[in-house]
Amino acid sequence: MQNKEQHEQKAPRIKPIIEAADSLSLGISIVVAVLMGVGIGLLIKNITETPWTLWIGVFIGIAAAILNxxxxxxxxxxxxxxxxxxxxxxxxxxxxxxxxxxxxxxxxF
Known part of the structure; x- marks a missing residue:
């Protein structure tokens, strides 16, 4: 019984976990922003049938990542x-x- 109580007292608090998740979410948001930009670019490319419009989406994604x-x-x-x-x-x-x-x-002097 005492061992279980000691383990509960030594357990890390939630604040470090939230801070780590916040830092991790920055990396994830960068990747997601670029992937969404590429997806938008592919969508525009398929709609307009113009190959260079893919780059518009890529630049939008990179700009969103920089903003993040x-x-x-x-x-x-x-x-x-x-x-x-x-x-x-x-x-x-x-x-x-x-x-x-x-x-x-x-x-x-």
């Missing part, structure tokens, strides 16, 4: 900015304050 990467970057950057505002992560400000103190203590 940009959105993920913007989300991560926002999270980074929120972390940077926390006092325990304010080492940059502490280093600047230390440099300012060192400049005041120097004697100019």
């Amino acid at each position: 990467v940009y959105k993920a970057y913007a989300k991560q950057y926002k999270d980074y900015e929120e972390l940077a505002k926390e006092p325990r992560y304010a080492i940059k400000k502490q280093l600047q304050d230390d440099e300012d103190d060192d400049d005041d203590n120097k004697k100019n």
Whole structure:
């Protein structure tokens, strides 16, 4: 009975799993966006019977994939900015304050 309780306490929480799935979903969304673009290109090619229209779909898919990467970057950057505002992560400000103190203590001859 104790062993089972200890195992339940050591079990990972759901947050790391969600974060890993979010990172994994970026890779999947890139592949899906490009495949959907190719599918759109093939559909346009079959409708118009013009071979170069396939490339329109490919470019749409690549543009969608780049947009997905940009959105993920913007989300991560926002999270980074929120972390940077926390006092325990304010080492940059502490280093600047230390440099300012060192400049005041120097004697100019």
